[in-house]
Amino acid sequence: MRRNLVPTIVIAVLGLMFGALYRYLHDPANEADIANYLRSSLHGAGLALAGWAVRLYFTSRSSAWVRRWPLAVELIIRSIAMAVVVATLAAALEVILYDQRIDRSWLLHDYPLIIGLTFFGSMLIGAIYELVLLVGGRTLVNVMLGRYRRPIREERVLLFLDLVGSTTLAERMGEVRVQDLLTRFFYDIDQAIVAHGGEVHAYVGDEVIVTWPVSARPQRAYVDCFFAIQDRIAALAGQYSKEFGLVPQFRAGIHAGPVVISECGDSRRQVAYFGDTVNVAARLQAHCKEAGRPLLVSGALFRLLPNGGNLAVDALGPTQLRGRSAPIEIFAVARPEHRA
DSSP states (O other), X not given: OHHHHHHHHHHHHHHHHHHHHHHHHHSOGGGOSHHHHHHHHHHHHHHHHHHHHHXXXXXXXXXXXXXXXXXXXXXXXXXXXXXXXHHHHHHHHHHHHHOOOOOHHIIIIIHHHHHHHHHHHHHHHHHHHHHHHHHOHHHHHHHHTTTTSSOEEEEEEEEEEEETTHHHHHHHHOHHHHHHHHHHHHHHHHXXXXXXXXXXXXXXXXXXXXXXXXXXXXXXXXXHHHHHHHHHHHHTHHHHHHHHSSOOOEEEEEEEEEEEEEEEOSSSOEEXXXXXXXXXXXXXXXXXXXXXXXXXXXXXXXXXXXXXXXXXXXXXXXXXXXXXXXXXXXXXXXOGGGOO
C-alpha cells in the first residue's frame, strides 16, 4: 500500500492538471470560470485514477489468472478492461459533475470513440511497460543512452539469493511444479527488492541476482532487503503451505566491488556483469550451506554498512572460498532476534 501511495498522489495531481489544461484549450472562453475549471480538473483526476486502479489490479496477485494466458491475450484483456472502465467513468462524471444527460448520439459516437482511443493507448503503453519489465527500467535507459556499448567499470553491490533444496524438491514435486513455486517466489519477493532500491539483474535457475550501485554513504538497504524478503515469505507462509505443502527457504551472499558491465551478443543482446566481484558473491552464497548461515557478507560489503546498526554480526574470519586461491573476510549477519 505504501509503495503505491506516492504514485497515486502524483497521478491524481497530473490528472487535475491535464483536466484544467483540456478546459483551457478546448472550451469556449465564456465558460472559463472557476467552477468549470474545478469540474474539468476533477474529471481529469477521476479518469487518471481509474486507469491507475485498473493497472494496480493487473499487477496484483489477484490478476494471476490473466498471466496464465499468452502476453498478447493478456494485453488485449487489460486494454479492454481499461477502455471500458475509463469510458464508463467518463460518462458517469459527465452526469455527476455537469448534470448532463447521456443522450443517444453520445452513446453511439462519443462513447465508442473514447473506448477505441483508450484501448489503443492502453495497448501501446502496455507493450512499452512489458518491454521495461523484460529489460529492466534502469538497464533500458542505459542501453538507450549507449552507456554499456563499451565495457565500463562500476562499483556495485551484488546479492545472490538461492532457493534451498531445489534439486530435492524437483525430485519430490516434479520440475513443472517446482517452476510454479519459483515463479511465485520470485514474484512475491520483487516488492521487497524494489522497496530497498535493488534491481534484479537476472534469474538463473532457482537463483536471483540483485544489484545496487555502491552508495557514497553507508546504508543498510543491502542487508535489509534480505530481511524484508524473509518477512515477506513469512507473511505468506500459510498460502505457500496450502498450495505447495512447504514454505520456501533461501540463502544469500552479498559482496561489493568493481564490476565490468557491457552489452553482449548480437541477435539477442544482454547487459552482462563480469569480474571477480560477481564470482565472490556467487561463492559466498554457495558457502552459506557449509557455514550453516542464511546470510553471509564479505568484508568489503560489511564496511559499507553503517556503524552501530541493530544487527547481530559474527565474524567468521578469513575464509578460502571454493574456486579462489586468496581467502576473504566473511561475516554472518542477522537481526538480533534471528541470531543463530
